[in-house]
Amino acid sequence: MAILEANNIVKVYGGYSGEGSTTALDGVSLSVKEGEFVAIMGPSGSGKTTLLNILSGIDQPTSGDVSIASQEISEMSGNELALFRRRQLGFVFQEFNLLDSLTVKENIMLPMVLEKKPATDMETKVQELAQLFEIQATLEKYPYNISGGQQQRTSVSRALVNDPAIKFADEPTGNLDSKASAIIMECFEKIVAELNTTVLLVTHDVFAASYCQKVVFIKDGKIHSSIVKKGNRKEFLDRIMDHLAVLGGRTYDI
Numbered sequence: 001m002a003i004l005e006a007n008n009i010v011k012v013y014g015g016y017s018g019e020g021s022t023t024a025l026d027g028v029s030l031s032v033k034e035g036e037f038v039a040i041m042g043p044s045g046s047g048k049t050t051l052l053n054i055l056s057g058i059d060q061p062t063s064g065d066v067s068i069a070s071q072e073i074s075e076m077s078g079n080e081l082a083l084f085r086r087r088q089l090g091f092v093f094q095e096f097n098l099l100d101s102l103t104v105k106e107n108i109m110l111p112m113v114l115e116k117k118p119a120t121d122m123e124t125k126v127q128e129l130a131q132l133f134e135i136q137a138t139l140e141k142y143p144y145n146i147s148g149g150q151q152q153r154t155s156v157s158r159a160l161v162n163d164p165a166i167k168f169a170d171e172p173t174g175n176l177d178s179k180a181s182a183i184i185m186e187c188f189e190k191i192v193a194e195l196n197t198t199v200l201l202v203t204h205d206v207f208a209a210s211y212c213q214k215v216v217f218i219k220d221g222k223i224h225s226s227i228v229k230k231g232n233r234k235e236f237l238d239r240i241m242d243h244l245a246v247l248g249g250r251t252y253d254i
């Protein structure tokens, strides 16, 4: 079953095809199934962030529609969309976006607090996620007293706490060294395998993308091609590199 459907998304910045306008997305259609782990890759300026922002309701398309869990997000009012995003979508950012005045535990609980969930449910959920991501020992610490990798695992836990229909990640390994990147990508693998979570991420990092099951390549605002993992991660990494060489553009992180 498709959890996310995007049909013919067009995004023009700076007015409709007028002088000085930029067509960032030019008829993108995409379908993501429940339990899929998908990366979007492409050269700088190809429209990846614009696409992620539109799929996650942060930005509106100029035309086209997006539905998530069978709900049309392009037709929602501001309040409906804010509530939908809080309840159905999880976000992980390159900068972690943790609140320094809250402990790791409080940061993870925050979306449940906003939903006024019972305290016992919050405690159970935090312990479950902390165990899954091996951050039990950091729960009472503050974000500035833990490593970058632990901060990112806290941020992934927070994005999962309300059991979102889909999780979006924008360059989740962008601020991490290779060891922490591997740990975070293994966490994503784990939640996809064990919790049947759906994850859609944007990355320049070939190593990170090689953990996904599918990579969608975007160029000049259009879907160029996509590949699905068949063999092991190393073989997939080589195929991703071959595709990026054909796409051209900026140098990718390996």
Ligand SMILES: Nc1ncnc2c1ncn2[C@@H]1O[C@H](COP(=O)(O)OP(=O)(O)OP(=O)(O)O)[C@@H](O)[C@H]1O
Pocket (backbone or CB within 6 Å): 013, 014, 022, 023, 024, 042, 043, 044, 045, 046, 047, 048, 049, 050, 051
């Ligand atoms: N707010 C904006 N106003 C005008 N043009 C924009 C805006 N945001 C993005 N663009 C343009 O839209 C195009 C796509 O940008 P986008 O940021 O989506 O690309 P990207 O693939 O994420 O790039 P990068 O890999 O460098 O982050 C680019 O030409 C960019 O200059």
